[in-house]
Amino acid sequence: MQGLFGRLWAALLLGMLLCLPTHAAAEDGYQLWLRYQPLPDAQRAQVADSILVLGADSPAKGAARAELQRGLHGLLGKAPGIVAKARANSVVLARGAELPAGLDAASAVREQLGKLGDEGYLVRRAKLDGLPVTLVAANTDTGLLYGSFAWLRELQLGTGADRVALASKPALPLRVLNHWDNLDRSVERGYAGQSIWNWWELPHIIDPRYTDYARANASLGINGTVLNNVNSKAEVLGAPFIAKAAAIADVLRPYGIRVYLSVRWSTPLEMKQTKTADPLDPEVAAWWKNKADEIYRTIPDFGGFLVKANSEGQPGPQDYRRNHADGANMLARAVAPHKGIVMWRAFVYASPEESKAGKAHDRAVEGYDQFIPLDGKFDDNVLVQVKNGAIDFQPREPAHPMFGAMPKTPLIMEFQITKEYLGFATHLAYLGPMFQETLEFDTRIGGSKVTVADTIQGKQGRVGGIAGVANIGASRSWSGSIFDQSNWYVYGRMAWDQGLDSRAVAREWAAQTFSPEPKLLDPVVNIMMRSREAVVDYMTPLGLNHVMGSSHHHGPAPWVDNLERADWNPIYYHRAARDGIGFDRTASGSNAVAQYAPEVARRFADPKTTPPELLLWFHRLPWDYRMPSGRTLWEELVTRYDHGVAEAAAMQAEWQGLKPFVDAERFADTAQRLAQQHVEAQWWRDASIAYFQDRSGLPLPAGVRKPAHSLEHYKSIRFPYAPGI
Ligand code: GCW
Numbered sequence: 001m002q003g004l005f006g007r008l009w010a011a012l013l014l015g016m017l018l019c020l021p022t023h024a025a026a027e028d029g030y031q032l033w034l035r036y037q038p039l040p041d042a043q044r045a046q047v048a049d050s051i052l053v054l055g056a057d058s059p060a061k062g063a064a065r066a067e068l069q070r071g072l073h074g075l076l077g078k079a080p081g082i083v084a085k086a087r088a089n090s091v092v093l094a095r096g097a098e099l100p101a102g103l104d105a106a107s108a109v110r111e112q113l114g115k116l117g118d119e120g121y122l123v124r125r126a127k128l129d130g131l132p133v134t135l136v137a138a139n140t141d142t143g144l145l146y147g148s149f150a151w152l153r154e155l156q157l158g159t160g161a162d163r164v165a166l167a168s169k170p171a172l173p174l175r176v177l178n179h180w181d182n183l184d185r186s187v188e189r190g191y192a193g194q195s196i197w198n199w200w201e202l203p204h205i206i207d208p209r210y211t212d213y214a215r216a217n218a219s220l221g222i223n224g225t226v227l228n229n230v231n232s233k234a235e236v237l238g239a240p241f242i243a244k245a246a247a248i249a250d251v252l253r254p255y256g257i258r259v260y261l262s263v264r265w266s267t268p269l270e271m272k273q274t275k276t277a278d279p280l281d282p283e284v285a286a287w288w289k290n291k292a293d294e295i296y297r298t299i300p301d302f303g304g305f306l307v308k309a310n311s312e313g314q315p316g317p318q319d320y321r322r323n324h325a326d327g328a329n330m331l332a333r334a335v336a337p338h339k340g341i342v343m344w345r346a347f348v349y350a351s352p353e354e355s356k357a358g359k360a361h362d363r364a365v366e367g368y369d370q371f372i373p374l375d376g377k378f379d380d381n382v383l384v385q386v387k388n389g390a391i392d393f394q395p396r397e398p399a400h401p402m403f404g405a406m407p408k409t410p411l412i413m414e415f416q417i418t419k420e421y422l423g424f425a426t427h428l429a430y431l432g433p434m435f436q437e438t439l440e441f442d443t444r445i446g447g448s449k450v451t452v453a454d455t456i457q458g459k460q461g462r463v464g465g466i467a468g469v470a471n472i473g474a475s476r477s478w479s480g481s482i483f484d485q486s487n488w489y490v491y492g493r494m495a496w497d498q499g500l501d502s503r504a505v506a507r508e509w510a511a512q513t514f515s516p517e518p519k520l521l522d523p524v525v526n527i528m529m530r531s532r533e534a535v536v537d538y539m540t541p542l543g544l545n546h547v548m549g550s551s552h553h554h555g556p557a558p559w560v561d562n563l564e565r566a567d568w569n570p571i572y573y574h575r576a577a578r579d580g581i582g583f584d585r586t587a588s589g590s591n592a593v594a595q596y597a598p599e600v601a602r603r604f605a606d607p608k609t610t611p612p613e614l615l616l617w618f619h620r621l622p623w624d625y626r627m628p629s630g631r632t633l634w635e636e637l638v639t640r641y642d643h644g645v646a647e648a649a650a651m652q653a654e655w656q657g658l659k660p661f662v663d664a665e666r667f668a669d670t671a672q673r674l675a676q677q678h679v680e681a682q683w684w685r686d687a688s689i690a691y692f693q694d695r696s697g698l699p700l701p702a703g704v705r706k707p708a709h710s711l712e713h714y715k716s717i718r719f720p721y722a723p724g725i
Contacts, residue, residue: 027663029477032216032485033512036074036156046161048072048091048134050081055098059254060141064093064148067215071152086128089161091151093136093144102129109137112167119221119256120169121147123154125162134161142223142256149219157508158516168497171457174341174383174412174465175495176224176260177217178306179472183236188229189418189724191425192473192480197227203247210248213472214255220492224258226467230308230345232262234270237291246298258303260343261295265307265327266315278320279330288334296338304340305331306385311348324348324370325377332379343412343467344378346371346386346402349567362583362590363567364390368401376408385412385467388438390592391573393469394545395422395536396434398604398614401595403452404443410464413438413456417487418471420553420724422535425471425480427677428651428670429535430528432490432502439498444597453498466495481673482666485513486528503529520661527651534651536613538644538681542637543582543617546573547688552722555680556687559715575620576695581633582616593618612636623696635701637692641685642704648674648681687714 039047051068053061065082068091072080083090086102096113099106104127112122121143126135136147147166154164180188181195198207217225227245228236235241249259268274268287278284295302309316309327317327328344335342349366367390378384384406389397393416403411415435422429439453456464468491471479479485489509494500503525510524539556540547547558547570561571574581585592586605593604603609607619612627625633652674659667686707693700694711707714 027665029479029482029485029666029669030212032478033156033489033509034071034152034215034219035512036071036152037515038077039075039155043155043158043160044076046089046132046134047076047155048080048089048161049076049078050083050087050090052083052086052090052092052133054092054094054100058141060145060256061093063215063218063254064136064141064145067145067152068093068148071148071155075152075155086131086133088131089133090128090131091134091136091148092126092128093148095141095144096137096139099137100128103127103135105135109135113137113139116143116167116169119143119146119173119223121150121166123147123151123164123166125165134164145218145256146221153219153508153512156512156516158511170221170496171453171498172465172495173463174224174467175222175492176226176303176412176465176467177222177417177470177472178226178230178262178414178467179470180229180231180418181227182229182231183233183241185474187473187724188231189416189420189469190471190473191418191723192471192478192484193475194473196472196474196478197244197248199241199244202244206247206251209474210251214252214257216478216488217257217492218255220489221496222492223256224260224303225252225470226260226262226306226343228262230262230306231312231314232264232308234264234267236261237263237267237295238271239294242295242298249299249302253301258301259299260303260306262306262308263331264315265309265317265319267291276320277315279317279322279326280320285330285333288331292334292338292340296340302335302338302340304335304342304381306343306345307331308345308347311345323374323377325374325382328382328384329377329379332382336379336381339381341381341383342379343383343385343465345414346384347392347414350565361567362585362592363572364585365590365592365595368405368595371402372405374409375406378409383410383412383463383465385414387414387416388435391545393421395429395532395540396437396543396613397545398617399438399441399443399452401592403441403455404445404450404597405595407445411456412465412467413452414467414469415491416469417491418469418724419484419487421548422532422539423677423680424554424723425484426673427531427535427680428481428483428527428674429487429532430483430490430502430506431487431532432494432505433529433532435490435494436500436502439494442600444599447597447599456498466498468492468495477669482513482670483528483531483673486510514662514666517661520658523654523658527654530647531651534644534647534681536644537640537647538684541640541644542612542633543614544574545617546570549719549722552719552725554719554722555717556684556691556714558688558691559711574616576692578695578697580620580622580625581637581692581695582620583618584620585618589620623698634692634696634698638689638701638704641689645678645681645685648678652678682708683714687711690714 121138123136138144185194266277269277274283308314310318332342346367349363386402390400441452443450486509490505493505506525506528549555549557558570561569563569593601604618623634627636690707690711
């Protein structure tokens, strides 16, 4: 009996212990990179324990002060005082116009602020009334908020308070997230749970999470968010949804974030308030003007509209034989009186005529073909939003030829942060190197170096921008996995500064997300930096693309050949047969290479000068084509698949070594995902090799492992309930 009681007691005690909130239990990823863990003793010196905010109060200053309070409380273990007069080491927030008389460096600060624009900031040590302080200065309250976040970031990275000296401003004025969130809270291509926007409960019930969302974005300098899916619905522009959007805008405003809406072209027609959606019809234009006025009455700083028109079944001006400029300009005129903008997407892949004629074409040339003739025809407040590559967010694409080809039109870069084609939230793939690769791509427009980043900086006094399709959802970790948070992070950091190095950003993110301990940082950064290339290798090596499962895009399906449109089928993209593989985009094929500047076109026109990573994107080659490695194309392809799988295994092994440095919860979650990634990498490799071997009719190179199953087996796998569709 006693034994049984003893055991019961022990079980009860254990149960109680397990229920106690422990430090590790809090590490579910919710805090993102804003964890503010206690600083080591050596680093505490001169970190402020008091905050002095100068000048008139404002919501943005309030947000900055609240973040400093939260951050310093975490870093120092005690709440900082809010003071009315500087104390030793106070952190002092002041706009240029509010710099106090007793500040020793005032004129130098003013001079520097002169170069930092509306959103830039300055953080430096200074003396105020003879006392050493940390000064955060900016020209606007939003700048002060950004400066506060930047200072907290430096402290989290381990920089001593006396050594922090920052001056920064964003290159691009428009740094936005695109949510593909539907009104029923499902998220197109979302792998992190439902939409964070609880449309049903809005506008009366405000989830505190909206504020944490705003904080996370403001910490990176993201200053706009498109709340709803580009596959939009007319209801978005009904009064109830405008009120909901207004409630979100109220929460985001202090954080310098404007809201935008995706609008459906045919809205007035569907609402039965006009008889057509022809952009040149005065009744239609008047409807949009009234609608814009109505929105601005409730959201005075509303950003504007994002539009997906005549793309993938969405209605648009071409339905009325008008072009994209006709459509964009009509909307632009509706928002122009309120200083709003229109972001018009260039993701189109066939004109109506061509679809009708069933003409064989190259999907990669469509955006350029439809938009380049319109250069110079867009109103001043229209920006054309271009995906990073000409097909569709593949693991690797060459930069879209539209960058650099529209000298009179400001462009927005559209990256996809959510990993629709890179393993959802299961696979670890840090996208920093991919973003960097595109931004650094040399368009050679005009014969000298002009990077893609240069081409989005705005033209002729008109601003450019950058957009990222969000990977944010209602899951506790926001992004579905811890490492997917790094993709939100690196997007935001590169949106602020396109010159940042992806490795440095990975380090920054990892230091804040886990710890600045080098024994942890080096391996984590190593895993991150090899991860995207691993995915490319086991999914789409050598420039292959669009070989994923139909519609959900999960897993390999290079064999698919029966979809309604030719250019939805994987076989359209890889063209593998007995005599070779790849898409000929040279003059003997679609001549898509001619859309690049001559120097770039020349490089891509010749397989010998095309980087192997893009070989089959531009060329159709025989299986025995000799690669720079000395291997045949077939051998090289198999080698790359194997390499991708080996990399997935190596990432998994490296993570195992990190157990002593990572809290149990995040360690286990990541370990499970890496294990599953390895399994799926094998599957990708096996199914792809089985299929391409069937096409090429070639034996496997010596020593290469046979696929685990028959091709028929891989073809039979179905995923009727995959997420994100
Ligand atoms: O990548 C494709 C996606 C669609 C998406 C479309 C687009 C929002 O598969 O889900 O639709 O691109 O960018 O419009």
